[in-house]
Amino acid sequence: MVEEMLPQLFTLEPSWQEALKDELQKPYIAQLAAFVEQQYRGPVPIYPPKDLIFNAFWQTPFNKVKVLIMGQDPYHGPGQSHGLCFSVPRGIPAPPSLKNIYKELESDLHIPKAGHGCLLSWAKQGVLLLNTMLTVRHKEPMSHKGHGWELFTDAVVAALEKRADPVIFVLWGRSAQNKITRNPQWGTNSRHFVLNAAHPSPLSAHNGFLGCHHFSQINKILVDQGKTPIDWSLE
Numbered sequence: 001m002v003e004e005m006l007p008q009l010f011t012l013e014p015s016w017q018e019a020l021k022d023e024l025q026k027p028y029i030a031q032l033a034a035f036v037e038q039q040y041r042g043p044v045p046i047y048p049p050k051d052l053i054f055n056a057f058w059q060t061p062f063n064k065v066k067v068l069i070m071g072q073d074p075y076h077g078p079g080q081s082h083g084l085c086f087s088v089p090r091g092i093p094a095p096p097s098l099k100n101i102y103k104e105l106e107s108d109l110h111i112p113k114a115g116h117g118c119l120l121s122w123a124k125q126g127v128l129l130l131n132t133m134l135t136v137r138h139k140e141p142m143s144h145k146g147h148g149w150e151l152f153t154d155a156v157v158a159a160l161e162k163r164a165d166p167v168i169f170v171l172w173g174r175s176a177q178n179k180i181t182r183n184p185q186w187g188t189n190s191r192h193f194v195l196n197a198a199h200p201s202p203l204s205a206h207n208g209f210l211g212c213h214h215f216s217q218i219n220k221i222l223v224d225q226g227k228t229p230i231d232w233s234l235e
Contacts, residue, residue: 009033009036009050009053010024010029010033010054011054012054012057012058013057013058013061013062014061015061015062015063016057016061016062018062019062019159020155020159023152023155023159028148028151029148029152031147031148032147032148032149035144035147035148036053036135036144036147039135039137039144044137044138044140045078045137045138046135046136046137046138047075047076047077047078047080047081047135047137047138048074048081048082048083048135052081052082052083053083053134053135054083054134055083055084056083056084056085056123056128056130056131059084059120059123059124059129060123060124060126060127060128060129062159062160062163063165064126065126065128065160065163065167066125066127066167066168066222066227066230067126067127067128067167067168067169067218067230068128068130068157068160068167068168068169068170069086069127069128069129069170069172070085070130070131070132070170070171070172070175071085071086071129071130071131071132071176072085072131072132072133072141072142072173072175073132073134073135073136073141073142073144073145074131074133074134074135074136075088075095076137076138076139076140076141076143077138078138079092080092080095081136084119084120084123084129085129085131086098086101086129086200087117087118087119087120087123087129088117088118089117089118090116090117090118091116092117093117094114094116094117095117096201096202097199097200097201097205098117098200099113100200100201100202100205100209100210101200103205103210104200104209104210104211104212104213104214104215105215105232107210107211108214108215109215109216109232111232111233111234114233114234114235116234119234121231121234121235122232125228125231126230127230128160130153130156131153132149132153132175132176133145133149133150133153134149134152134153135149153179154179154182154183157169157179157183158183160192161183161190166191166193166225167192168192168193168194168195168218168221168222169192169193169194169195170195170214170218171194171195171196171197172196172197172198172199172200172209173197173198173199173200173204174199175199176199180194195212195218197209197212197214198212215230215232218230219232
């Protein structure tokens, strides 16, 4: 049964399927698939909708990634999560962390606050909006911790780190920063770029997130690389 459900659940965008093909053959992937399938069959809602678990990968193919922004786990309220970290679908109020992201964006690049919370346009420009865990139970943050998602997203980071084309890793908060430092593929002489700041949560945003100027720094790095900068504005 696990072998039958695995390709259905772990159907990634083709370039990611190729980049992670060895990882997808590891035993924990089958165990993770079985756990996730069981959770979706249970009485408690699971977020995001099953067909959006890997939305970040479909919106930002492997070879198109310019920037990785790492979140923790999906939003755990109804209708909020759609598989892109910090983002919510149009029509859903922006959560507090996203409001602080908008504050920093306005301060840094004078881009006014958007009237919605959907960051899909960033993803389509090469910003991989990835959570450490890709599913969560209703109103239970971190409820799917320790079931294999962390290993899978470690492999995503490792695949990007091996890539010749540099990636800008944007790490907001200790959880995201630990994701890089504990990854065995990460080297001190990496060709990639790392931007660190506090998490944009209201509990920590004033400890270094607000005022970090990461959006302008990202675009400067991209321009210096001869790449097209990100249009951070959200229509």
